Amino acid sequence: QSALTQPRSVSGSPGQSVTISCTGTSSDVGAYNYVSWYQQHPGKAPKLLISDVTQRPSGVPDRFSASKSGNTASLTISGLQAEDEADYYCCSYAGRSHVFGTGTEVTVL
Amino acid sequence: EVQLVESGGGLVLPGGSLRLSCVVSGFTFTDYWMHWVRQPSGKGLVWLSRMGRDDGSASYADSVEGRFTISRDNAKNTLYLQMNNLRADDTAIYYCARDLRPGTGSYLSSWGQGTLVTVSS
Numbered sequence: 001q002s003a004l005t006q007p008r009s010v011s012g013s014p015g016q017s018v019t020i021s022c023t024g025t026s027s028d029v030g031a032y033n034y035v036s037w038y039q040q041h042p043g044k045a046p047k048l049l050i051s052d053v054t055q056r057p058s059g060v061p062d063r064f065s066a067s068k069s070g071n072t073a074s075l076t077i078s079g080l081q082a083e084d085e086a087d088y089y090c091c092s093y094a095g096r097s098h099v100f101g102t103g104t105e106v107t108v109l
Numbered sequence: 110e111v112q113l114v115e116s117g118g119g120l121v122l123p124g125g126s127l128r129l130s131c132v133v134s135g136f137t138f139t140d141y142w143m144h145w146v147r148q149p150s151g152k153g154l155v156w157l158s159r160m161g162r163d164d165g166s167a168s169y170a171d172s173v174e175g176r177f178t179i180s181r182d183n184a185k186n187t188l189y190l191q192m193n194n195l196r197a198d199d200t201a202i203y204y205c206a207r208d209l210r211p212g213t214g215s216y217l218s219s220w221g222q223g224t225l226v227t228v229s230s
Contacts, residue, residue: 045220103153
């Protein structure tokens, strides 16, 4: 159950798009369509952004989108806004357990 | 309104035990799978355990299996995490979370505020 691999940080200017990758294995990301993404602001609990690989729960802006190919999932934030500055984590089902990614800090320049 | 409130954290000696509680409200507790997640200070999220309506559905991360036990009291709307043989690397904020949809155990959609566990001599 090793953590999924994410880039440590990404950055972009307001209005730009950034993409965060999440690389797992054929035992987690590659095996199941149970990938989710979470946003966490400092000192706050995480918030679910994406479920079922690509689905946004009610209330999540449509500038957040996600996909998966093989063992790698991706989250794209389009039209970057100041409030998107936060940490982002992917998560995958791994057969009776779940595993989070290492986390990515998104900085809005 | 869905609410989850953790308690039971604190300072414990290495090798000691602690039981965390998570009292929930605003939804039918028995309909949902529940999870525990922890986050060491300045570090990432770590999934620990989940369970459905009954004990037979419990599962754990390798790092805590055999030391931690998840349970629930459906009459009290409360989720528990019994933590034994605690180590310094168990020091973290511990969150409970409810799954997104009834009857499934895949996504953590509602979270508590967390409770801090510190393992130190």
